[in-house]
Amino acid sequence: MTGDNWEADTRASYDTVAESYADQVRGAIAHYPYLRAALAAFAESTGGGPVADIGCGPGEVTAHLNELGVEAFGIDLSPAMIALARRTHPGLRFEVGSMVALELPAASVGGLLAWQSLIHVPDAEIPAVLAGFHRVLRPGGPLQLLFHVGDTSRLKTEGYGGHPMKVRVHRRRPERVSAWLRAAGFEVEAELLLDPAAEVPQAVLFARRG
Numbered sequence: 376m377t378g379d380n381w382e383a384d385t386r387a388s389y390d391t392v393a394e395s396y397a398d399q400v401r402g403a404i405a406h407y408p409y410l411r412a413a414l415a416a417f418a419e420s421t422g423g424g425p426v427a428d429i430g431c432g433p434g435e436v437t438a439h440l441n442e443l444g445v446e447a448f449g450i451d452l453s454p455a456m457i458a459l460a461r462r463t464h465p466g467l468r469f470e471v472g473s474m475v476a477l478e479l480p481a482a483s484v485g486g487l488l489a490w491q492s493l494i495h496v497p498d499a500e501i502p503a504v505l506a507g508f509h510r511v512l513r514p515g516g517p518l519q520l521l522f523h524v525g526d527t528s529r530l531k532t533e534g535y536g537g538h539p540m541k542v543r544v545h546r547r548r549p550e551r552v553s554a555w556l557r558a559a560g561f562e563v564e565a566e567l568l569l570d571p572a573a574e575v576p577q578a579v580l581f582a583r584r585g
């Protein structure tokens with residue numbers, strides 16, 4: 376996979392696995408108290424108004440945020456994911472779009488969350504994506520990222536029940552992501568490491584637009 380077609384490959388991959396991915400994550404948040412705590416902290420720190428869940432997949436987290444009283448909407452690259460999210464959560468707003476070119480007005484969202492979606496964006500495009508997040512967030516708005524921790528990138532060729540995929544998964548160290556965030560104008564407020572002894576831990580970064 377080259378840098379030129381990663382978005383098309385990622386879109387096609389998640390279109391293929393949308394139903395099985397949704398089956399796998401449905402209700403899963405109930406089993407992850409630290410992730411629920413991260414969402415509760417995020418919900419508490421938004422300054423009201425719409426909040427964007429970028430790379431929302433089937434919309435589980437978007438729906439959870441709404442249950443916490445946050446007016447969250449979802450954006451995802453995969454039309455199949457968005458169709459599924461709309462069907463599952465008919466009262467909520469979901470739109471097809473890419474974080475590489477967010478079609479949102481400047482300073483239009485009170486918070487922005489990207490869980491396990493920045494993991495598919497190549498290093499070279501991260502500064503532009505974070506600049507876009509900064510542009511659409513209101514000053515002081517929170518940004519929360521969840522990602523796999525490590526130094527390697529791998530090509531995932533199947534997933535979620537053996538379906539074919541062609542998607543790069545980039546593992547990154549929190550200090551590296553924090554440096555990108557600071558360079559883009561964010562203050563990094565907290566870092567949460569999940570399963571620190573696991574082969575691939577996960578990290579949540581809590582940042583805020585300065």
Ligand SMILES: C[S@@+](CC[C@H](N)C(=O)[O-])C[C@H]1O[C@@H](n2cnc3c(N)ncnc32)[C@H](O)[C@@H]1O
Pocket residue numbers: 382385386389400429430431432433435436450451452453456472473474475489490491492495496
């Ligand atoms: C591993 S899933 C995570 C879904 C959801 N955030 C969750 O935590 O369950 C990754 C999602 O990111 C989406 N995605 C990948 N690249 C994207 C991009 N450039 N813009 C928007 N969404 C993207 C994929 O389509 C997929 O639905």
